[in-house]
Amino acid sequence: MRLKRIQFSIVLIVLVTVALVVSCSSLIQTGPAAPAVAVHPEADFTRSCVECHSEATPEITAQWAASGHGKLNYGCYICHGDGEAEFTVTPATDNCVACHSSSAEHLEDVAGTGCFECHNGHSLIAE
Amino acid sequence: MKQLNRREFLKTSAAATAAAGVGVSLFPGMAWGDQARDGLNWHKSVCRYCGVGCGVMIGTKDDKVVAVKGDAENTINNGHLCVKAFYLPKAVNADTRLLNPMVRKDGKLVETSWDEALDVVAKNFNKIRKEHGPDALAFYGSGQAETEETYMANKLFKGCIGTNNVEGNPRLCMASAVGGYLTSHGLDEPAGTYEDIEKSECFMLVGSNTAEAHPIIFERLMRHKHANPNVKIVIIDPRKTPTDQVADLHLFPKPGFDLPVFNAISQVLIAEGYADEAFIKAHVGFKSNDGKLGDLESYKKFLEDYTPEKAEKISGVPAADIVKAARIFGKSKTAMSMWTMGLNQRQRGVWSNNLVHNWHLITGKIGVPGSDAFSLTGQPNACGGVREGGGLCHLLPGHRVVANEQHRKEVAEVWGVPAANIAPKPGKHTVAMFGALTDGDIKGIYIMCTSPAQSLPNAKKYWKGLKEQFVVVAESFYPTMTTKYADVVLPAAFWSEKEGVYGCTERRSQYMPLTVPPRGQARWDAFILRDIGKRMGFEKEFAKYETAEIMWDEYRSLTAGKDMDLMGASYGRLKKVRGLTWPVPTEDHPGTYKRYTKGDPVFDRLPAEKKAGRRMYFYGSKTNDGKATVWMRPHMDPAEPTDAEYPFALTTGRILEHWHTLTMTGTAPQLNRAVPKAYAEIHPADAKKLGIANRSQIVLGTRRGEMQIEARVIDRPAPGTIFVPWHWEEWPINVLCNDAFDPGSKEPEYKVAAAWVRKA
Numbered sequence: 001m002r003l004k005r006i007q008f009s010i011v012l013i014v015l016v017t018v019a020l021v022v023s024c025s026s027l028i029q030t031g032p033a034a035p036a037v038a039v040h041p042e043a044d045f046t047r048s049c050v051e052c053h054s055e056a057t058p059e060i061t062a063q064w065a066a067s068g069h070g071k072l073n074y075g076c077y078i079c080h081g082d083g084e085a086e087f088t089v090t091p092a093t094d095n096c097v098a099c100h101s102s103s104a105e106h107l108e109d110v111a112g113t114g115c116f117e118c119h120n121g122h123s124l125i126a127e
Numbered sequence: 128m129k130q131l132n133r134r135e136f137l138k139t140s141a142a143a144t145a146a147a148g149v150g151v152s153l154f155p156g157m158a159w160g161d162q163a164r165d166g167l168n169w170h171k172s173v174c175r176y177c178g179v180g181c182g183v184m185i186g187t188k189d190d191k192v193v194a195v196k197g198d199a200e201n202t203i204n205n206g207h208l209c210v211k212a213f214y215l216p217k218a219v220n221a222d223t224r225l226l227n228p229m230v231r232k233d234g235k236l237v238e239t240s241w242d243e244a245l246d247v248v249a250k251n252f253n254k255i256r257k258e259h260g261p262d263a264l265a266f267y268g269s270g271q272a273e274t275e276e277t278y279m280a281n282k283l284f285k286g287c288i289g290t291n292n293v294e295g296n297p298r299l300c301m302a303s304a305v306g307g308y309l310t311s312h313g314l315d316e317p318a319g320t321y322e323d324i325e326k327s328e329c330f331m332l333v334g335s336n337t338a339e340a341h342p343i344i345f346e347r348l349m350r351h352k353h354a355n356p357n358v359k360i361v362i363i364d365p366r367k368t369p370t371d372q373v374a375d376l377h378l379f380p381k382p383g384f385d386l387p388v389f390n391a392i393s394q395v396l397i398a399e400g401y402a403d404e405a406f407i408k409a410h411v412g413f414k415s416n417d418g419k420l421g422d423l424e425s426y427k428k429f430l431e432d433y434t435p436e437k438a439e440k441i442s443g444v445p446a447a448d449i450v451k452a453a454r455i456f457g458k459s460k461t462a463m464s465m466w467t468m469g470l471n472q473r474q475r476g477v478w479s480n481n482l483v484h485n486w487h488l489i490t491g492k493i494g495v496p497g498s499d500a501f502s503l504t505g506q507p508n509a510c511g512g513v514r515e516g517g518g519l520c521h522l523l524p525g526h527r528v529v530a531n532e533q534h535r536k537e538v539a540e541v542w543g544v545p546a547a548n549i550a551p552k553p554g555k556h557t558v559a560m561f562g563a564l565t566d567g568d569i570k571g572i573y574i575m576c577t578s579p580a581q582s583l584p585n586a587k588k589y590w591k592g593l594k595e596q597f598v599v600v601a602e603s604f605y606p607t608m609t610t611k612y613a614d615v616v617l618p619a620a621f622w623s624e625k626e627g628v629y630g631c632t633e634r635r636s637q638y639m640p641l642t643v644p645p646r647g648q649a650r651w652d653a654f655i656l657r658d659i660g661k662r663m664g665f666e667k668e669f670a671k672y673e674t675a676e677i678m679w680d681e682y683r684s685l686t687a688g689k690d691m692d693l694m695g696a697s698y699g700r701l702k703k704v705r706g707l708t709w710p711v712p713t714e715d716h717p718g719t720y721k722r723y724t725k726g727d728p729v730f731d732r733l734p735a736e737k738k739a740g741r742r743m744y745f746y747g748s749k750t751n752d753g754k755a756t757v758w759m760r761p762h763m764d765p766a767e768p769t770d771a772e773y774p775f776a777l778t779t780g781r782i783l784e785h786w787h788t789l790t791m792t793g794t795a796p797q798l799n800r801a802v803p804k805a806y807a808e809i810h811p812a813d814a815k816k817l818g819i820a821n822r823s824q825i826v827l828g829t830r831r832g833e834m835q836i837e838a839r840v841i842d843r844p845a846p847g848t849i850f851v852p853w854h855w856e857e858w859p860i861n862v863l864c865n866d867a868f869d870p871g872s873k874e875p876e877y878k879v880a881a882a883w884v885r886k887a
Binding site: 045046047048049050071072073074075077078081082083084085087097098099100101102103104 | 184194195196197199205206207209210213268338339345346348369372459581783784796797798799800801802803804
């Protein structure tokens, strides 16, 4: 189980890094680059995200559980997709704005280019 | 850093996302690579799901719904969405949308033309009517239908065909709340609105898993408590739920044994001096259970039998907790009670509602900001379309009843039909209606926007009737458990593909625009009903309904001068504003925050002498004295108490991620991943006794059958209680539910069934 967790974490870190690099570099591009498709590590997809991740990534799950999303039980899928049909590592800002449309002005106020510039991805606390 | 304006920001973030290209689409309904949001048209609308009535903006492009976002200008949700609403575009664009009419031929449903499908319906309905009379036909609608749709059904069946066999699924969820309001306040629907939430010091959440069933209301509660830590929240529910995160106190009565707890809270409120005797004197009357007039003294005498200690013996709730709950309510300057199916879906649902109303009436915690007895509605237009629109077997539009001759005359005149067409006797309520279908007394039924084959309690009992009689199903999705039995299936336009009005929990009516053409050959339900009417021979009666606005205007003309006056809520106005809370009698009226008090146009019109010395006047009072009623309702066991053979109480309900029979939420892989299948929650102590491990298979049985299902061993249900969410066709738990119903509201007791459990 421990090995599986480490493997999972490594894959996740690589994916996050790739996504962030591609995402940041895109800000200075004039046109879209070729999409890099992220793939969720193999998992038992008959289980819910939270059920599995409370074992695989307990720290992250705990951060999420204490967050506004966790308190409302808005699960991993709302930002990361279902893991099979759709999967992302770093959710698009527009996804956030869809449910937090009243925060669009706030984004302008802080001149941010994305919610996760300030907000931790799982605790959602502004750092 | 360079300051970005909104447009630049959005363009930048869209580019970043396209380049990152790591999966989740910007907009849940959009195809991959189609994520540019420039060029989208945004339309102000209302969420398709629960009764909260959240404002949503629908994003369309090239006649397709591609996005949804919260409407930041709507004060109900302030731009926020719950997880179900976020994925609405997936439901609109789902492969499971029904696109063509179908008629059963040689035992199989085959695609056909609208012309043939409508002819089959009209000819069969006319044949049944001619051979067996109008009461051999029935309509079964939905709290998700628009007001205009239910209005057309009402006119066709009650006004033209001549049967009051008109029902809808709100009978299964809200009828007891209606009965509670009518008997306690004299008129249906709450006195206050959501505006009370942020003004209240205390909340009693009774039989309500607000966090999952009404998430945006829960979010408002959570924010309010976070900002005001002195706010107290008491939960009364046999099950611990995510709502408990905000609870200061949780009372766990045995399912079906909470009435003594409610009475005991009243007993403590009076005994410890929290009653407002001046308010009672001016505003409240008392009635014993058989309807005889009483007074405060006889009420006190009645309550002597409901001490916290006695309530503990019956309910299992510690007496000390009952006292604590009463003190929290009594000490708070303002208090809101909110409830839903835990009170309503009960053999004594109306009584349960009455007993919660009593707390507010004896303490005067009603009619002032922050205080109200506020029923949360389950479906988006159960209030607007069915309760207000008269879509049940005893009702007519505008809070009228079929039994009242004057009401029948008023409605018949507007409908342009002889008053004699509308029968004075109520039709068959839902359980009786499907019973009559099974017995063969009803031979043809039109089912719109709901799936009773899955949702009815003791559902299997009624499949025979659906199989044997002539069944028409108008639906947006295919297949459902009900379309399996249909002789004709009609593709209905879905949310966003039609215009109309939804009226939510807080008396707010909101307009929804047509944003894209209906998919395939789908048509708007109201037009389908109109055209069936014409083909049945009621050409003249349905000639004028060319637009939704004509239907709405005719309907609201029936509300003029009524307690639920909508004359100020024209389409023109509703298109501009984020809904209006009735009564709203004129185009310049802002809508009403509090009923029965100053600011309510009906109250304001009352003669001064009636209002002298009182701050509220319950103008629907049956005793004609403007007084609300405190009822002395005794305890009564549920229809199926547990026993040695059936030692568990089975209770069912919703979860956050899914809705009813999964036709909509089942189209979002994300929501399916979150909760992929049904499960049975069982307390660890019970699981240990039975040797049941978490995620193992168990068999669950009631007097109506048994089902294999996965166990979730968790300390949410109280020991002795089993909870199963009801959404999945593969685990149709309602088959095991009891169809015993409240004798007043006729709402079935979904919330309590005696059950046994064993390892599979």
